[in-house]
Amino acid sequence: MADESERNEATEIVGGKVETVEVSKHPEATIPETDLSLADIERGRSHPMRWAVYAVAVLVAIIAPYWYGRALAVHETAWLTSFLGRVTPQGMAFLSWTVTLIAVACLGVAVVDSGRWIWRILFALGLAAEQFVAGLALLRFDFWYSTYVVYGDSAAVANAANLGIIAAGFGVAVFAVVWVGLLVIVKKDSPLNVLTRSWASFILFFAIEAAALLVVMFGGPLAAVAA
Numbered sequence: 001m002a003d004e005s006e007r008n009e010a011t012e013i014v015g016g017k018v019e020t021v022e023v024s025k026h027p028e029a030t031i032p033e034t035d036l037s038l039a040d041i042e043r044g045r046s047h048p049m050r051w052a053v054y055a056v057a058v059l060v061a062i063i064a065p066y067w068y069g070r071a072l073a074v075h076e077t078a079w080l081t082s083f084l085g086r087v088t089p090q091g092m093a094f095l096s097w098t099v100t101l102i103a104v105a106c107l108g109v110a111v112v113d114s115g116r117w118i119w120r121i122l123f124a125l126g127l128a129a130e131q132f133v134a135g136l137a138l139l140r141f142d143f144w145y146s147t148y149v150v151y152g153d154s155a156a157v158a159n160a161a162n163l164g165i166i167a168a169g170f171g172v173a174v175f176a177v178v179w180v181g182l183l184v185i186v187k188k189d190s191p192l193n194v195l196t197r198s199w200a201s202f203i204l205f206f207a208i209e210a211a212a213l214l215v216v217m218f219g220g221p222l223a224a225v226a227a
Contacts, residue, residue: 054120054124057124058123058124058127061124061125061127061128061131062127062131063131064128064131065128065129065131065132065135066131066132066134066135067135068132068135069131069132069133069134069135069136069137070135070136070138071135072135072136073135073136073137073138073150073151073158074150077150077151080136081151081154084154084157084158085154085157087157088157089156089157089159089160089222090160090217090222092157092158092160092161092164093160093161093163093164093167093213093216093217093222094164094213094217095133095161095164096130096133096134096137096160096161096162096163096164096165096168097164097165097167097168097209097213097216098164099126099129099130099133100126100130100164100165100168100169101168101171101209102122102126102129103123103126103127103129103130104126104168104172105202105205105206106119106120106122106123106126107119107123108202108205110123112198130165133161133165134161134162134165136158136161137158137159137161137162137165138150138158138162139161139162139165143158143159143162144159144225147159147162156225159225160222160225162225163216163221163222163225164213164216166216167209167212167213167215167216168209168212168213170212171205171208171209171211171212171213172209174208174212175204175205175208175209178204178208179196179201179204182195182196183196
């Protein structure tokens, strides 16, 4: 039996009466004493240099692939036209939609699973691929003029690439509106609140993206720019 001097007791009110009760006592402190504040500890975990390097890498992924793809389109038009002639407009639309979707999906997973850098790295690689395709297709607001000037009668594949990227971007916009709407409208105790969970949100995201691709490929926009 433990000695009375080793007991750890406290006085508290139980059932309206003041009583002395035993409480647990940890034998040894497991957290070492430190003069660091919580802010100091968080700054030590933030790794600002790592984030600065990553920000520069993302900036390079945005600028360099687009510039290189655009340079190929302008200076290697004949070779590029013969190469793209092997791809159907539907195939190119699907390819550009896929690389854009991969970049956006990796960004979403990186936000949810913020402790792993692999998703941030995959996002940067996917972004670089999307920007390269955008450069080849001369992506801009009125892309059909620039693609016709550069590619002439072979502009259908480049136009399809632009539509694939636009479809993926439009899907992201629609998903954002729907998801925020669910957060605002659906109550916490409603069964529909399950749609705001991570796994359900990703399913909803991919469903909207697939619908956007189908609209582009079979709803008329692809036929219009490929004519």
